[in-house]
Amino acid sequence: MDVLSAIAGRKSIRAFKSDLVPKEMIERVLQAAIQAPSSSNQQPWRFFVVTGSEKERLTESLLKACKERSLKYDPSKGKTIPQEYVEKTKALFKDIRPYIQETGKPIKDFVEEGSYQFYQAPVAILITMDKCFPRSRLVDVGLAAENLMLAAHGLGLGTCALALILACEDVMREELKIPDNLEIILGIALGYPDTASPLYQFKSTRDELKDIVVWKGF
Template sequence: MHVDEAITSRKSVRRFLPKPVELPVLEHILRVAARAPSGNNVQPWKVYAVAGEARERLCQAIYHAAQHEPDRHHPEYAYYPTTWVEPYLERRRRCGLGLYASLGIGRDDKRAREQQMLRNYLFFDAPVGLLVTMDRRLNTGSFMDLGMFIQSIMLAARGQGLHTCAQAAFAWYHKIAREQLPISEHEILTCGIALGYEDPSAPENAFITERASLEEFASLYGF
């Protein structure tokens, strides 16, 4: 797959087929992604991949916590702003409305929205879940490195005919994840990634988020 196609065909898939991802395929994806750049080549990332019974235990533990004690859990870094400003507020609103509309969930259907949110903690039924961490002893720049690594995972997955969904929602449940996996005290759980084969019949997978035009985000001089 040409890199342009991998980038433009990448999307957030929220329902996967029950088709396993073979270990050599996963290892290939991670080895390719490890070529992502990082400042002074510090490579600040770690990945915990779960499948089978390990995935089931993790998912059930986090799902239970999200259902029954969500107020007890908080991420170790701020992903979203405390106050939203434009144009980001409107982009966020359109994304949420578009996703729920694709699922036939009304704006006032709080229970259905909550149930859809909880599906994050099942990796949207993907057979493989990844938890990505970063060493907390590093600094803000390493978050840029981490972003490039995560994007590299998602693009390498497209090269293998797979799809993904990056999920910051897992960051809230780092305490539960530490009970299930050997995540050290020096690591921040930054996100999860669902990895598997897309269910093409799922309506939510037909929802494609829009992008700002080139003129909106780029200033070009001297051309």
């Protein structure tokens, strides 16, 4: 698969088969992740890869904490973000709603509980970064995350990046004994896509270049 096809074909997967992913395959995906460029090649990322009973324990704790704290899905995270971006979240929910309806679950429960369970994927990956680094270094982690997701797609695996789980960072830290110096930046669900699920048909849209690019000197 060439790079452009991989980029075009990757999409968030929110329905997975229960089939286990061989460790060698996860290693290939992680090898791709760490080929990402990083500032001064400091490679600030650290990964926690969780499967089997450990993953079950993690997701049970996350779900419990989520319910106890009655976390609300707040796309703006309490900050005032321009209406343009709020509308994009609304558009995503409107677009994905028919696919989720087919699963019989309300959209809010599906997204919240689904995220907390890594959408039942057999593998949960947490990408962390040392707190000593400035926020600008999140770019490095983002680049590694995209490499990871593209490589997974190239190998026939599916992924979904997960930030909702960060509301329960303390729970993940405790369950996985994540050292205090590391901040959890992003979760990634990894597994074989359930291509029979109605959700597999969903593909999100993108802005048009004409609306977001300024060309000079052409």
